[in-house]
Amino acid sequence: MRIAVVGATGLIGRAVVRALGKGHEILEVSHRKARHRVDITDLNSIRSMYRELGRVDAVVSAAGAAKSAPLSQLGEADFEFCLANKLMGQVNLVRLGMEALNDGGSFTLTSGVLAQKPMPGSAAVSLVNAGLEGFVRAAALELPRTLRINCVSPGWVSETLAAMGKDPSQGIPAAVVAQSYLASIEGTQSGAVLSV
């Protein structure tokens, strides 16, 4: 398969690229570091990415930022940032990418455990993660040409916990998380939220 991985330079994206291995043609995309570039907050940038990549069999998004902070400290601009970046950035990868996908192709987006298991400080992150999951369930009902869409909802990744100075054994290694992206790309399901 010809697979675009957006966020290919990130922790999860790198693990997905490694897990996909040599059996596919991987198009690595990121904001600043990969061979192909996109800013998912910019519609024109997404359009030009798809023009550059040409037709693909799968689009993976392991990109998207959202801000953690106490609710009382989250301002209008913080919510706008989260909505424009992690939520609408990924939604727009789908809206503008349908034409680029070959028949039977798939989108795999990334939400996160804070959609289902919030914690203090996660209001904006939980909002966008839950929004993504709702979008994926609904969009799956309408995608044409047997296109599929799923969402991977990772728990805390071990390497991220280690980087935060926390116990990595409380998380899931990125290599394990990556297997859920493979299941989405290579399987037949659509409208699924793959929690890992």
Ligand SMILES: NC(=O)c1ccc[n+]([C@@H]2O[C@H](COP(=O)([O-])OP(=O)(O)OC[C@H]3O[C@@H](n4cnc5c(N)ncnc54)[C@H](OP(=O)(O)O)[C@@H]3O)[C@@H](O)[C@H]2O)c1
């Ligand atoms: N790590 C975790 O524990 C965890 C848990 C649950 C959910 N998640 C979610 O999983 C996703 C990936 O997490 P991660 O830890 O792998 O992140 P990461 O290591 O920080 O990587 C982020 C990736 O996204 C790219 N990126 C950043 N801004 C972008 C933009 N505006 N347009 C296009 N690409 C952009 C970066 O590109 P450059 O390198 O070129 O800047 C990089 O490839 C995020 O949505 C995160 O919320 C992560």
